[in-house]
Amino acid sequence: MAKAYAAMDLEMRSDVLATGETVWKAPYDYKGGHYDHFLTFFNAIRGQGTIVQDPSFGLRAGGAALLANSNLSNEKRAHQHPFCFINNNLIKS
């Protein structure tokens, strides 16, 4: 069996070489995500760039979160059909 597996040539050398951990880090003087988020907001007001996290985005993120609560407050949750969320009637903008 070992020979048969070896014959299949399952282990590519490139796969073996491409393993490990790579870390991308912000520099020590990075102004931070909070600053960048406000910069995006003010730039959009000044007519530069667009808003990604707009109300439609906010509804999808916030709505997904609320789904946990509606499910949590339901004591028979484990035996019920889960609450459907993306049935585009509710979420469609």
Next chain:
Amino acid sequence: MKKNKSRRSFIKKAALGTAAFGGAPYIIASKGNKEILLKREYLLQEHTANDNINLALIGSGIQGIYDTSTALKVAGVKLVAVCDLYSGRLARAKELWGNDLFTTRDYREILSRKDVDAVIVATPDHWHKKITIDALNAGKAVYCEKPMIQKFEEGAQIIEAQKRSKAICQIGSQGMSSLGNEKAKQLYEDGAIGDMVLLDMYNDRYSSEGAWQYPIPADANPQTVDFDTFLGNAPKHAFDTTRFFRWRNYKDYGTGVAGDLFVHAFSTLHYILDSKGPNRALSTGGLRYWNDGRDVPDVTLTFYDYSKTDTHAAFNASFRVNFIAGSGDGGGFRLIGTEGAMEVGQNSVTLIRSKLGKIPSNYSMIAYTEAEQ
């Protein structure tokens, strides 16, 4: 997403070395076990008087102060007015930002000011919709704290108000705009983790402050706190400083750990994957320790299902928040794919790639004769 999400394609891109994008971080990817510096290049913008933005803050609590302090670091932004329902916070606002500040307990006095261009809405969750819509209708740009909504049906009304007013409106999951999140999106789209399989999020807290037991000032009384306005459309309740200063602990005003913490993870996840959200959720939890009158759990575990879309495979998401984590503070946000995993933060991304074992070892060979092996 049209990009090929194969491992080979990712390696090829990585091997190209440095790729610089205007205003975007460098990508200097390579094989594993390396540390690479990200970079944000800010465009040098020249401001004219017409570019100056007058900002107002509605809700000057913890997050409102962090928001405003950060917003004021952007060139050409000036704070002109602050609204809060507790007079001690208005005094604090003047202490932080100057005595010239216009302060009020009535947010409508802020919206009627012609000199206000943009407002930050950092009130309790149950006030987000009303104030955001009123501000948009008044022609103000709105930065509304997360979660945008306290009840699901509020979302469509805010979307409609924004479209009608054409005013700028951004929601405040601030981590989404970070270098770390941006890099994670690039890596995902380049196929660094293959197909999405699992999202693993957890947030462990071990402090009264972390569990939303915010301090209550000694001078809080019916004269200094406008409790009835705070209640708004919430059910009537007798004056209660705990409900006012620790509103997150009550379903009438807040949204539990999901609205406070899950929502950040959703914003980042949806941004990275270009996802529209989950199909269903299964949630459990309970109140294990902070028996201070709150009506929300302090331990919550929720599983979400995401269906396959053009931008991601079908996958599951696991969220866990523990406010009485005897293990101490901690947290994680990890996307696990068929070919790798990414631990994503605001200031870093760690990509882990392992070798998929395809050849059986002695573990399973033991069941066969020496000859057969």
